Amino acid sequence: MSRLNLLEETRFEKLPVKVYPNQDIASKKVAERIATLIKAKQKLGEKTILGLATGATPVGVYKELIRFHKEEGLSFENVITFNLDEYYPMKPNAAQSYVAFMNEQLFNHINIKRENINIPNGTLRENEVADFCLEYERKISLYGGLDLQILGIGRTGHIGFNEPGSAPNSGTRLVTLDDLTRRDASRDFGGKENVPTKAITMGVGTIFKAREIILMAWNQKKAAIVKKAVEGEISSSVPATFLQLSDHVEFILDEDAASELTRFDTPWLVRDCLWSPKIIKKAVIWLAEKCDKPILKLTEEDYNNNGMAQLATEKGPVYNLNIDVFNKLQHTITGWPGGKPNSDDSQRPERANPSKKSSIIFSPHPDDDVISMGGTFIRLADQGHDVHVAYQTSGNTAVWDEEALRFMEFNIDFAKALQQDSSKLEATYEQMKKFLQTKSPNQPDIPELLTVKGLIRKGEATAGARFAGLDDKNIHFMALPFYDRLKLSSKVEFEDDIVQTMELLQKVKPHQVFAAGDFEDPHGTHKVCFNIILNALQRLKETEEWVKDCWLWLYRGAWHEFEIHEIQMAVPLSPQEVKRKRLAIFKHQSQKDLPVFPGDDAREFWVRAEERTSETARAYDKLGLAEYEAMEAFVRWEF
Structure with a gap:
């Protein structure tokens, strides 16, 4: 592409942007630049002064730097690092501390000198913080400033922990965290109430002094804020827009994070x-x-x-x-999500034959099925298809502790009412109570507690699926192992999850597979579950003839809806069907009123589901199509 054409294509963008197909490639490119800088400085006998970031964004960069060190001999002996920020207060040995993060993700695996590592101190008394911040600034200046600063971007537009309202000349200081930032961190802390309200952060002015600045952003979640940072007006309400004033900054994005930039959108x-x-x-x-x-x-x-x-x-x-x-x-609109029998299907989203299809709905959590496609679920069952539902995870993370104790108390009382021995139940109950009295935020539950929480979700899901019209033999609880493993480690293999999914698919041999395509799920479970299904289908396609006639449909709804131009099948719901769907969602009582992990949306799940499907129906209506009470939307995935 010529320079003139490039300038035309990027004319809405107010700073340099480079887009890569995915975050793995982009992370490797950033790591290569860092490695090149370190080597160049080594040849000159100079120190490399790096500003480092935490969070999910730079993990791939650190992984590649470790590979450079172990496989290509890259030395970090001449590297001095300054981290952007740290929660306050925060003990360095806490699982959520950025000291622990940096050690696990980078420092423990390279030959950097410990005295060359600088991370804001989250253990200081508050009256000591101001002096510490001044010394942090002085130390950066003593080394001649940062050679390279890497950044992520928060959904508030923060860089470091410079939240909306930060000044462009701000230095290292103690700040109050935005509510959205704390919500985004809630999973790591076992709930937003446990996330510190403050942090120590380098200032925007400190970042600006770096000789080179690279801001990285991955996935669709960051697309909206990236557009504001790159194309929006400079404003303290989006601190990342201050980077437009720098001559030494570049945004490195994957295609999903860049998707809302004008040249792509x-x-x-x-x-x-x-x-x-x-x-x-x-x-x-x-x-x-x-x-x-x-x-x-x-x-x-x-x-x-x-x-x-x-x-x-x-x-x-x-x-x-x-x-x-x-x-x-x-032609996307159909009241026959399993295909209309004995009809011309050339203008319909689903095939007419076979008239009775075998369908399997994969639900990452035990309520995603009815929340996201409950109306279609009911419609498929009503129209006589052989519908199966597979709950991929136990969902035992998302149950309040008090709810688990209440169910144990019920079981103890029930055993006593039947004049049965309740001593083992009472012992387990006391064990659970004792654990909960000393449970720290985000501490994994003991197995007994996880079992009770899982059984609560299982009972609710069973009630919901029965209400939708399924026999118990068509209700499958997979409890894929990765879900509990991820509570203990971020490094998890998925082979047994894939094999288990393949076994279920071989048993059902579906003509239709419905899977959650809502990758905005804040905890990443939907994306993991989808990848497991996709891997299973791709492997089976090599040996199983039925897979060639199997269609994979993606649904959304709990967190985010498809854009109208993306929709390939829209299933309209009548007012009565909307009510039936609502009642199916109500079977999930542990998620009613205030779920453990509500995400950004304060609405209850059933309210979200109804309002989003009615919004889709209104959008079709405004475009000049028929007016319906609600619509559930699907996109077909070619695998």
Whole structure:
């Protein structure tokens, strides 16, 4: 691409951005730059002064630096590091401390001198913090400043812990953490209430003094804030926008994190497009939403006034474009998610044959099935398909401790009512109570407690699936091992999870597989569960003939919904079906009112589900299609 074309494509971007296909490739590129810098400084007999970050973003970079050290002999003896931040107060040996993080992810695996490691001290008395911060700044200056600072970006737009409101010339200091930042950290601390409210952080001004700054961001969760940081106006409400003032900064992104930048999201606004059917559909829907018009009422003037004259000229007339996109949307709507028997299926999202399909709904947590596709679940069962549901994890993390004790108390009283020996139950109950009295935040539960919590979720899921119309023989509780392993270590193998999934798939031999495609799940379980299913199907495809006729549908809903242009099957729900879905969700009583991990959305899960599906229905209606009470949306995954 010529320099002129590149400038045109990136004209909305106010700082340099480099995009890689995925975070693994991007992390390796950043690590290579760091390694090159260290080697160049070594040749000159100089120290390399690095500013380091914590969190999930730089983990791949550190992994590659360790590989450079172990396999290629990269030495860190001349490296001095300064970490961006640390929670306050925080003991260095706490599992959530950034000292522990850096040791585990990098320092314990390379030959850096311990005296060359600098991390803000979270154990100071508050009246000592100001002097410490001044000394931290002085020490950085003593070494001539940072050669390279790596950064992540928080969803508030923070860099380091410089939250909204931070000044562009701020130095190292004690700050108060934003509520969203604390919510994002809640899983590591066993709940937001356990996350420190303060932190010590390098300031924006300190970061700015680095001779080179690399900000990294991965996955869809960061896309919205990345767009603000790269294309938005400079504002203290998004501290990362201050980086637009630097001549030495570069954003390194994967494709998901870059997806909302104008050149990727609405490319017709920055350059001439190659108008594929997919791009045309997205562009016309975007135009209708922007003009607040039904698709069939869009005019040539609408196209010309909103950056889409090229489309009108090359693929017009515009009315034909409108009709084509309208029809494509119309054909996504079906009341027969398993296919309509004995009908022409050429314009339908699902096949007509076989008329009775075997379907399996994979639910990462024990309630994702009814929350995200409860109406479709019920519809499939009502229409006579052989529907199975597979609960991939026990969900035992997301049950309140008090709820587990209450169930134990019920069992003890029930045993006594039947005049049975309750001594073992009472002993286990006392063991659980004793553990909970001294349980520290984020401490893994003892096996007995996990068992009770898992049984609570299992009972609720069974009630929900029965309500949807399933026999017990079609309800499968997988309790995949990775779920409990991840509570103890981030380094987990998934082979037995994949094998177990393959066994279930071979038993059911489904024509349809429904899987959670909502990778916005804040704890990552949905993505792991999807990857397990995908691996299982890909392996089976090599030897099993039935897999060639198996379609994989993704659903969302609990955390995030598909965009209208992405939807390939939209299942409309009547008011009565919405009510039935709500009652199925209500079977999950442990998740009612206030679940343990609610994420960003303060609404109850059933409220989220109803409002999001009604929003999808309203979006179809505004585009000029039929008006329904609600719609559940699906995208087909080609594997």
